[in-house]
Amino acid sequence: MKRKKTLEYNCPSYGGWGMVRxxxxxxxxxQLFVSPPACxxxxxxxxxxxxxxxxxxxxxxxxxxxxxxxxxxxLETTEELFLRLLHRPKVLLIFVSCLDxxxxxxxxxxxxxxxxxxxxxKFRMCHMNPLANDSEEPPLVSxxxxxxxxxxxxxxxxxxxxxxxxSYRPVSQESELFSFLKYAGIEEICHIxxxxxxxxxxxxxxxxxxxxxxxxxxxxxxxxxxxxxxEYLNLPVSYHFEKIEENYMLLWKKLAELGMHKKExxxxxxxxxxxxxxxxxxxxxxAKEKVSGRKIYLDDSAFAAxxxxxxxxxxxxxxxxAVYVSEWNESDADYQWILENTDTEICNVRVYTxxxxxxxxxxxxxxxxEAAYISGSDYVxxxxxxxxxxxxxxxxxxxxxIIDCMTxxxxxxxxIEQSGFVV
Amino acid sequence: xxxxxxxxxxxxxxxxxxxxxxxxxxxxxxxxxQIGCDPKADSTKNLVSTERIPTVLxxxxxxxxxxxxxxxxxxxxxxxxxxxxxxxxxGIGCAGRGIIAAxxxxxxxxxxxxYEPDVVLYDVLGDVVCGGFAMPIxxxxxxxxFVVTSGEMMSLYAANNIASAVKSxxxxxYARMEGLILNSRNIENEEQIVQRAAVEMxxxxxxxxxxxxxxxxxxxxxxxxxEALPESDMAKHYRELAKNVLEACG
Numbered sequence: 001m002k003r004k005k006t007l008e009y010n011c012p013s014y015g016g017w018g019m020v021r022x023x024x025x026x027x028x029x030x031q032l033f034v035s036p037p038a039c040x041x042x043x044x045x046x047x048x049x050x051x052x053x054x055x056x057x058x059x060x061x062x063x064x065x066x067x068x069x070x071x072x073x074x075l076e077t078t079e080e081l082f083l084r085l086l087h088r089p090k091v092l093l094i095f096v097s098c099l100d101x102x103x104x105x106x107x108x109x110x111x112x113x114x115x116x117x118x119x120x121x122k123f124r125m126c127h128m129n130p131l132a133n134d135s136e137e138p139p140l141v142s143x144x145x146x147x148x149x150x151x152x153x154x155x156x157x158x159x160x161x162x163x164x165x166x167s168y169r170p171v172s173q174e175s176e177l178f179s180f181l182k183y184a185g186i187e188e189i190c191h192i193x194x195x196x197x198x199x200x201x202x203x204x205x206x207x208x209x210x211x212x213x214x215x216x217x218x219x220x221x222x223x224x225x226x227x228x229x230x231e232y233l234n235l236p237v238s239y240h241f242e243k244i245e246e247n248y249m250l251l252w253k254k255l256a257e258l259g260m261h262k263k264e265x266x267x268x269x270x271x272x273x274x275x276x277x278x279x280x281x282x283x284x285x286x287a288k289e290k291v292s293g294r295k296i297y298l299d300d301s302a303f304a305a306x307x308x309x310x311x312x313x314x315x316x317x318x319x320x321x322a323v324y325v326s327e328w329n330e331s332d333a334d335y336q337w338i339l340e341n342t343d344t345e346i347c348n349v350r351v352y353t354x355x356x357x358x359x360x361x362x363x364x365x366x367x368x369x370e371a372a373y374i375s376g377s378d379y380v381x382x383x384x385x386x387x388x389x390x391x392x393x394x395x396x397x398x399x400x401x402i403i404d405c406m407t408x409x410x411x412x413x414x415x416i417e418q419s420g421f422v423v
Numbered sequence: 424x425x426x427x428x429x430x431x432x433x434x435x436x437x438x439x440x441x442x443x444x445x446x447x448x449x450x451x452x453x454x455x456x457q458i459g460c461d462p463k464a465d466s467t468k469n470l471v472s473t474e475r476i477p478t479v480l481x482x483x484x485x486x487x488x489x490x491x492x493x494x495x496x497x498x499x500x501x502x503x504x505x506x507x508x509x510x511x512x513x514g515i516g517c518a519g520r521g522i523i524a525a526x527x528x529x530x531x532x533x534x535x536x537x538y539e540p541d542v543v544l545y546d547v548l549g550d551v552v553c554g555g556f557a558m559p560i561x562x563x564x565x566x567x568x569f570v571v572t573s574g575e576m577m578s579l580y581a582a583n584n585i586a587s588a589v590k591s592x593x594x595x596x597y598a599r600m601e602g603l604i605l606n607s608r609n610i611e612n613e614e615q616i617v618q619r620a621a622v623e624m625x626x627x628x629x630x631x632x633x634x635x636x637x638x639x640x641x642x643x644x645x646x647x648x649x650e651a652l653p654e655s656d657m658a659k660h661y662r663e664l665a666k667n668v669l670e671a672c673g
Contacts, residue, residue: 069554102517104554106561109595136531 009352013369013412015421016301016384017168018043019128019143023093024052025168026147028198030089032081034059034074035097035128042422043128050420055089057081061099069103074110075117082118090198091122091150098129122150134327140216147192148220151205153228158208160260161188164390165210166217167237170194172388172397176276180248180391183265183272184255208258211235211251213390214304231258237304237386239312239395241277248273248391276392283399284316290403295321295364297375299349300328302368302383307334307346309367312395314342321364324349324371349374365402369419372412380410382419424535425672428545428559428598431571432581436606438466439638439647440571440664441546445470446649447658447665448542449501456496456540457503458529460559461548462510462518469647470499478509479525492532500650504538518548519555526558549581560589560598567672569629571604572620574613579620586624601671602629604664609634629671630664633657 020043023031033040037060047056059077061070074094082088092114096105107125114123124146132138148165162181164171170191171177181189186208195201210221210232221232233254235247252269296318303309310323311334322345328335338344349370366377368384381401389397429444431437438459445455459466464478476497482490499505508525510518529535535543545559559565568589572582582603589600605617605628614631621628637658641651648657 101523102520102553102555104519104523104558106554106592106595108562109592112595 007352008350011349011370011373013373013416013421014301014349015046015369015416015419018046019095019126019139020047020052020056021050021420022140022143022168023095023126023147024050024055025192026091026093026150026198027192027195027201028089029091029093030055030057030081030085031093031095032057032059032074032078033095033097033128034061034070034077035095035099036061039097039099039128045422046420049422066099066103069105071105071110074105075113078114079117082121088118088121090120091124093124093126093146095126095128098127098131100127101129101131124149137219138216141219144217144220145223148210148217148224149227150198150202151224152202153205153230154203155206158230159188159206160186161190161204161207162186163190163204163207163210164213165192165221166212166214167191167388168193168385169388171213171390172393174397175388175390175393176272177391177393179272180251180269181255183269184252184262185260186255205230208260209233209254213237214385216304237390237394239309239398240315241280241392241395243308244391244395245273245277273392276396280392280395280399283396287399287402288317290406291318291365293319294379295319295361296402297321297324297361297364297366297371297377299324299366299368299371299374300326301370301385302381304385305334307332307338310334310344311337314338314344320344321361321375322347322371324368324374326350347374365405367402369412369416369421372410372415378409379405380412380415381405382410382415384419424540424543425567425669426543426545426563426565427567427569427668427672428547428565429569429571429604430547430581430585431549431606432578433461433549435571435573435578435581436632436638437548437571438546439469439642440604440606440632440661441466441544442469443647443649443658443661444665444668445503445542445544446500446647447661448669449503450649450662451665451669452502453541454502454539455504455542455544456534456538457499457505457544457546458525459505459507459546460522460525460556461508461546462513462521463548464507464509466546467497467499467505467507469642469645469650470503470505471497472500472645472650476505476507478507479528480509480521483524483528490528490532492534492537495528495532496534496538500647504540506534517553517555519553519558522547522555522558526564557588557592560592563597565598567601568598569601569604569668569671571606572617573606573608574610574616575608579617582620583624586626600624600626601668602627604629605631607632607634629667630660632660632664635660 040058047053111123126146170193190204212221212234224230300306306323310320324347362378364377365379366372366375367381372380429441445457448455479495482494497505508522510521570582570585572578635657637655641648644651
């Protein structure tokens with residue numbers, strides 16, 4: 001690992017969903033940002049580009065607010081906001097900035113007062129705090145806790161439905177996860193992104209289990225379990241065949257514990273997984289042929305677990321030039337494996353001088369827009385946080401995306417534009 | 424677990440009172456954790472009988488994520504455990520934030536689960552001047568608030584502010600004002616003055632602590648009166664205070 005001390009750098013293709021976009025997944029919700037104007041700039045521009053500008057509002061703080069606190073100002077601004085809006089939102093997410101670490105606003109008291117005043121609206125106090133990025137509770141973890149706490153359990157007998165939480169996109173309909181769960185008697189897979197209104201999302205609380213598809217939602221699932229006993233299982237997206245099989249076994253076991261075991265379906269399940277694995281193996285072979293020895297560069301915007309993804313590609317016979325990451329855990333087993341067994345570079349994308357070193361290879365494949373910008377690859381898979389990929393079908397889709405990206409040279413500025421990133 | 428915050432104007436004898444209270448509660452067989460919430464970081468010095476203990480903030484700065492409970496929680500007299508939140512250099516930084524950071528670290532390291540104290544005492548500086556200083560009476564940290572005061576005007580002013588803060592937070596059931604501890608300065612009509620103030624604050628005096636040279640004598644040996652002069656009248660008063668505090672907390 002190369003390390004150099006420089007100012008922290010964000011390349012033009014840096015972006016992602018961020019707090020605003022992630023929170024906007026809650027149907028019929030609005031957001032009120034409580035911060036000095038400069039803290040809201042990036043989120044505001046992003047909201048314009050991503051089409052959320054009618055749902056995002058600001059209470060811009062001034063010097064006097066910092067001295068005297070702004071609990072009352074939040075209450076008054078919310079009243080004013082609701083007076084001005086044509087339709088009152090079902091949910092208002094109130095974001096305070098890292099400034100509030102010094103002010104100490106009594107968020108619970110504010111939410112309580114607002115809930116009394118507007119009983120038809122759900123309020124959640126969220127914290128936009130980049131300082132907590134490398135803490136035990138980074139902003140996204142805290143946001144998911146707030147977002148998924150809006151799911152309410154109203155029925156005593158859980159529905160035969162499963163929630164997938166933590167992912168930005170619903171699992172692709174083509175994934176074998178659907179057939180797998182059907183064999184276990186599960187009637188529906190629910191995802192916040194598929195909910196047409198707030199009530200549909202709220203009622204996901206009646207479902208029998210949360211399948212945690214990204215580590216960032218693990219704490220949210222734990223809290224829900226503590227609150228109402230809703231079971232959960234951490235099965236983050238993986239591309240390793242063994243891990244995928246292991247995940248399915250764990251899921252089948254959990255479903256058995258929940259009394260949904262369909263023993264007579266076991267043969268069908270085995271057959272399903274065998275076939276889908278076969279498809280994935282074939283897709284890997286085809287992609288390898290198409291890539292034909294070119295280097296692949298990938299980043300942590302594309303994959304929630306970039307080292308695991310890189311290891312999968314390396315073990316499958318691809319050549320991985322570099323993994324671009326901004327934060328990582330040095331005890332990560334896949335990170336260690338890459339260090340010990342391969343020549344793949346691991347680069348900190350927040351260090352400008354390192355990025356400069358690498359912008360050289362055009363005839364390569366990049367997965368993720370940061371990787372594309374840094375490596376200068378001609379062929380780009382525009383992927384963000386594994387998107388809807390899951391199971392063996394996830395591998396097949398990833399390979400398909402690699403094959404597809406090789407048909408023409410990428411127009412990176414256009415891809416950045418399409419992704420709604422703020423440059 | 425009984426969670427108590429002891430507030431009071433700086434220099435009023437709050438830390439001395441709290442440390443003696445901790446020692447007396449410990450003598451009653453209770454496990455006590457005293458958390459000093461004052462940038463001065465000397466709340467527990469008479470309990471640990473040694474040089475000052477490192478503060479949570481200092482340890483966070485020097486050890487980062489590798490910090491453990493052994494770095495911030497130190498055994499003191501009897502069955503007491505001592506913590507100093509710490510804070511910034513005077514005139515620089517935010518002391519309120521120091522308290523918040525220290526509390527978060529104690530929670531993150533599961534301090535209460537690990538030491539299982541019967542009583543937690545937060546010794547908090549002066550007035551409630553910002554959200555950080557109000558932390559001990561918010562978010563379930565302390566359930567009972569006592570204010571150390573004398574009959575002096577500024578001390579009562581601070582006590583009144585604290586009572587107001589507790590009242591305004593009290594609507595949400597955070598903490599309850601349990602009473603005043605009168606730390607006598609031997610000013611004229613002191614008891615009557617404080618009694619009148621207590622009525623105005625809608626609270627009561629839980630104990631009148633007389634002025635005694637034993638306190639200074641014990642402090643000179645870096646000990647609490649309860650430890651250094653257990654047979655003294657003053658030690659008896661602290662033991663009575665401990666009893667009254669427990670009764671007030673129900």
